Amino acid sequence: QPVLTQPPSVSGAPGQRVTISCTGSSSNIGGGFDVHWYQQIPGTAPKLLIYVNNNRPSGIPDRFSGSKSGASASLAITGLQAEDEADYYCQSYDSSLSGSVFGGGTKLTVL
Amino acid sequence: QVTLRESGPALVKPTQTLTLTCTFSGFSLSTGAMCVNWIRQPPGKALEWLALIDWDDDEYYSTSLKTRLTISKDTSKNQVVLTMTNMDPVDTATYYCARSRGIVGAIDSWGQGTPVTVSS
Numbered sequence: 001q002p003v004l005t006q007p008p009s010v011s012g013a014p015g016q017r018v019t020i021s022c023t024g025s026s027s028n029i030g031g032g033f034d035v036h037w038y039q040q041i042p043g044t045a046p047k048l049l050i051y052v053n054n055n056r057p058s059g060i061p062d063r064f065s066g067s068k069s070g071a072s073a074s075l076a077i078t079g080l081q082a083e084d085e086a087d088y089y090c091q092s093y094d095s096s097l098s099g100s101v102f103g104g105g106t107k108l109t110v111l
Numbered sequence: 112q113v114t115l116r117e118s119g120p121a122l123v124k125p126t127q128t129l130t131l132t133c134t135f136s137g138f139s140l141s142t143g144a145m146c147v148n149w150i151r152q153p154p155g156k157a158l159e160w161l162a163l164i165d166w167d168d169d170e171y172y173s174t175s176l177k178t179r180l181t182i183s184k185d186t187s188k189n190q191v192v193l194t195m196t197n198m199d200p201v202d203t204a205t206y207y208c209a210r211s212r213g214i215v216g217a218i219d220s221w222g223q224g225t226p227v228t229v230s231s
Contacts, residue, residue, distance in 0.1 A: 002157060033215055034215060034217075036217040036218070038158075038218070040158075044223075045207060045221040045222065045223055045224050046158065046207075046218075046221055047221070048217055048218060048219050051216075051217035051219070052217065057219065089157065089158055091158075091160075091217075091218070092215075093214060093215040097173075097174050098171060098174070099160060099163070099171050099172065099173055099174065099214070100148065100160040100163070100171075100214065100215075101160060102150075102157060102158040102159065102160060103157070104157045105157040105158070
C-alpha cells in the first residue's frame with residue numbers, strides 16, 4: 001500500500017481544469033518535506049513535472065502547477081490537452097522510513 | 112546533458128540474485144548533493160523507490176526490501192550497481208535508475224528503464 005494516497009483516476013474534457021490530490025502524514029508531507037510530481041506516458045520513463053511543491057522545470061508549460069498544505073499536496077492542470085493523458089505520481093521523503101516514497105499514481109483521461 | 116542507462120539480465124530465475132548496473136554521464140557522483148536512485152515499476156502498477164547512494168557514500172534502502180538490497184558505486188566508471196537477492200516472480204518489473212540532488216530532492220533525470228522478468 002503506497003504511503004502517499006492519490007485517486008486512481010481523474011478525467012476532464014479538453015480545455016478544462018483538473019486537480020490530482022496527494023495525501024500523506026506527519027512523517028512525510030505533513031512533516032514539512034517537499035513534494036515532487038512526475039508525468040509518465042505509458043511505455044516511457046517518468047518525467048519530472050513539478051519540484052519542491054510548486055516549481056516547474058524548464059520546458060514544462062505553466063498549465064501545470066503544484067501546491068501543498070498541511071499533509072497534502074495537489075497538482076493542477078489547466079487547459080487540458082489530449083497530450084496530457086498520462087499517469088501522474090507524487091513523491092516525497094518519509095522520515096519514519098528514512099527513504100523516498102511515491103503515491104499510487106493517478107491516471108488522467110482526457111475525454 | 113545528463114543521461115543514465117540501466118543494464119542487466121532480462122530474465123532471472125526464482126531465488127537467484129539480480130545485478131543491475133546504471134551507467135551515467137553528465138554529472139559526477141563525487142559532486143556534493145548528487146545521488147543515484149533505483150526505482151521499479153511492476154507491470155501496470157505504481158512506482159516503488161528501492162535505494163539511493165549519495166556523493167558521500169551514504170546508502171538508503173526501502174525498509175521493506177532492505178535485507179535483500181545492496182547499492183554501490185564506482186565513481187571512476189560513473190556506475191552504480193544494485194543487487195537484489197532471492198528474486199521472486201513478484202519482483203518482475205521495469206527497473207529505473209535516476210538522479211536526484213539529495214535524498215529529499217526531486218528526481219530530475221531518469222534512465223529508460225530495463226525490464227526484468229523472474230520466472231523459472
